[in-house]
Amino acid sequence: MGEKSKSRGWCGWFIAIIVLASVVLAVVYTVKLRMKKSGDDGGGGPVPGPPGAIDKKYADALKLALQFFDIQKSGKLANNKISWRGDSGLKDGSEANLDLSKGLYDAGDHIKFGFPMAFTATVLSWSILEYGDQMNVVNQLDPAKDSLRWTTDYLIKAHPSDNVLYIQVGDPKVDHPCWERPEDMKEKRPLTKIDADTPGTEVAAETAAAMASASLVFKDSDPQYSATLLKHAKQLFDFAETKRGSYSVNIPEVQKFYNSTGYGDELLWAASWLYHATEDKTYLDYVSNHGKEFASFGNPTWFSWDNKLAGTQVLLSRLLFFKKDLSGSKGLGNYRNTAKAVMCGLLPKSPTATASRTNGGLIWVSEWNSMQQSVSSAFLASLFSDYMLTSRIHKISCDGKIFKATELRDFAKSQADYMLGKNPLGTSFVVGYGDKYPQFVHHRGASIPADATTGCLDGFKWFNSTKPNPNIAYGALVGGPFFNETFTDSRENPMQNEPTTYNNALLVGLLSSLVTTSSALQSLK
Numbered sequence: 001m002g003e004k005s006k007s008r009g010w011c012g013w014f015i016a017i018i019v020l021a022s023v024v025l026a027v028v029y030t031v032k033l034r035m036k037k038s039g040d041d042g043g044g045g046p047v048p049g050p051p052g053a054i055d056k057k058y059a060d061a062l063k064l065a066l067q068f069f070d071i072q073k074s075g076k077l078a079n080n081k082i083s084w085r086g087d088s089g090l091k092d093g094s095e096a097n098l099d100l101s102k103g104l105y106d107a108g109d110h111i112k113f114g115f116p117m118a119f120t121a122t123v124l125s126w127s128i129l130e131y132g133d134q135m136n137v138v139n140q141l142d143p144a145k146d147s148l149r150w151t152t153d154y155l156i157k158a159h160p161s162d163n164v165l166y167i168q169v170g171d172p173k174v175d176h177p178c179w180e181r182p183e184d185m186k187e188k189r190p191l192t193k194i195d196a197d198t199p200g201t202e203v204a205a206e207t208a209a210a211m212a213s214a215s216l217v218f219k220d221s222d223p224q225y226s227a228t229l230l231k232h233a234k235q236l237f238d239f240a241e242t243k244r245g246s247y248s249v250n251i252p253e254v255q256k257f258y259n260s261t262g263y264g265d266e267l268l269w270a271a272s273w274l275y276h277a278t279e280d281k282t283y284l285d286y287v288s289n290h291g292k293e294f295a296s297f298g299n300p301t302w303f304s305w306d307n308k309l310a311g312t313q314v315l316l317s318r319l320l321f322f323k324k325d326l327s328g329s330k331g332l333g334n335y336r337n338t339a340k341a342v343m344c345g346l347l348p349k350s351p352t353a354t355a356s357r358t359n360g361g362l363i364w365v366s367e368w369n370s371m372q373q374s375v376s377s378a379f380l381a382s383l384f385s386d387y388m389l390t391s392r393i394h395k396i397s398c399d400g401k402i403f404k405a406t407e408l409r410d411f412a413k414s415q416a417d418y419m420l421g422k423n424p425l426g427t428s429f430v431v432g433y434g435d436k437y438p439q440f441v442h443h444r445g446a447s448i449p450a451d452a453t454t455g456c457l458d459g460f461k462w463f464n465s466t467k468p469n470p471n472i473a474y475g476a477l478v479g480g481p482f483f484n485e486t487f488t489d490s491r492e493n494p495m496q497n498e499p500t501t502y503n504n505a506l507l508v509g510l511l512s513s514l515v516t517t518s519s520a521l522q523s524l525k
Helices: 002-043 056-072 116-139 141-157 201-217 223-242 252-258 264-279 281-289 309-322 331-348 372-388 405-419 501-515
Strands: 163-171 191-194 394-397 401-404
Touching: 056 141, 056 405, 116 141, 116 163, 116 201, 116 252, 116 264, 116 372, 116 405, 116 501, 141 191, 141 223, 141 394, 163 201, 201 223, 201 264, 223 264, 264 331, 281 331, 309 331, 309 372, 331 394, 331 405, 372 405, 372 501, 401 405, 405 501
Parallel strands: none
Antiparallel strands: 163 191, 394 401
């Protein structure tokens, strides 16, 4: 009995070992098979999971970038964190019996330009929706949502009825000859609006995009506010579509500062965001049916406050990455193909790489505010890379040459690193970051001591001062270098040394994507 029992036990262990080995081999084979399939889509590579290790460099820069929005706030400041800022613009909108005191000053001046402000809100929303978990890991989600809501509160009040939208507070002809703190403004602040008789499709559509995207941000935390935003978004899109007309044509005064080159991109952009917010197929059909008219398929473009095509193409691409059986998605293929062309143009070793690049590797398109295209391109590259990796598509083909999805992320990092000081000048273009950054930023509030009381003209003694700004505009991304990588740190140089809220919104998105790694959300809704 004893010997039989031992023999039976030995046989049992032998069988168990064989079974275990078979299971291990099967697992190994399955993993290899999956890797091979992944390779068929573009090669192996890690699929991002929950937020991983934090990159302190980008986390520190993100905190600064968000602080700039506090510097730009108008109105009765609640929980003011900026020692040299105070209440301002409290009577804005009063001539129309509206409270337009909130919102953001556009740049180093005190105008509230609705077109770029709405774009700022849309990009902030997109950044929060895609990378809110990463913001949260470094305690920056609440500040981002606070700045967004400060802006959308203004946009809601700027839209008092279906076909009326106030698109500007202040007159550059009055504001720009003055150099004073916003707290001391006494000049008239006239209002500019669009309506059924004087339409402005691009501004109405961009504001619709801002409202729709923000409605997703606040959907869980404040459903009533979210519903209000979505109601305004739908009304504004209908206004933009049914009363077509360019605001630059109908209001020629805007051309000097934020001239629009067309409104088709904003209509597609707004419809795309409304589809994400509602999943109403009507909006998906709109982008499918109007693609040939407005989308410039096959022609990569630069993403900016004026041109939303590249952003629209990337945003619609996420539907094809994550909703493969989506009804009505057949018309989206050209959007993703053009988004791929945009990505291939950004990769420096691609056969179709853009020549709009400095020797130091910075995407460079325009002398004025040159970093807008570099930061926007890097943000889109990070998004597209994350969509690919989360979808287990690890490679992209550019005119027959294969690149890893991670190379898009490397490109995004190269642009961020350049902005943070890894450049031929050795200077950070983000104010307050690093040991060397601009000291004479073209910014009225930063250049005048907080205890000074100035009128329109006597503040110019601070503009002409040879001393650095007494107040640091922390987080401000200035305009950037020239193509030959020279930069003049001077208040008299707004072309290179003036920050803008929309550049900073893009910077927030870019830095949030790089703070750590995580999977892209399957749905923004």
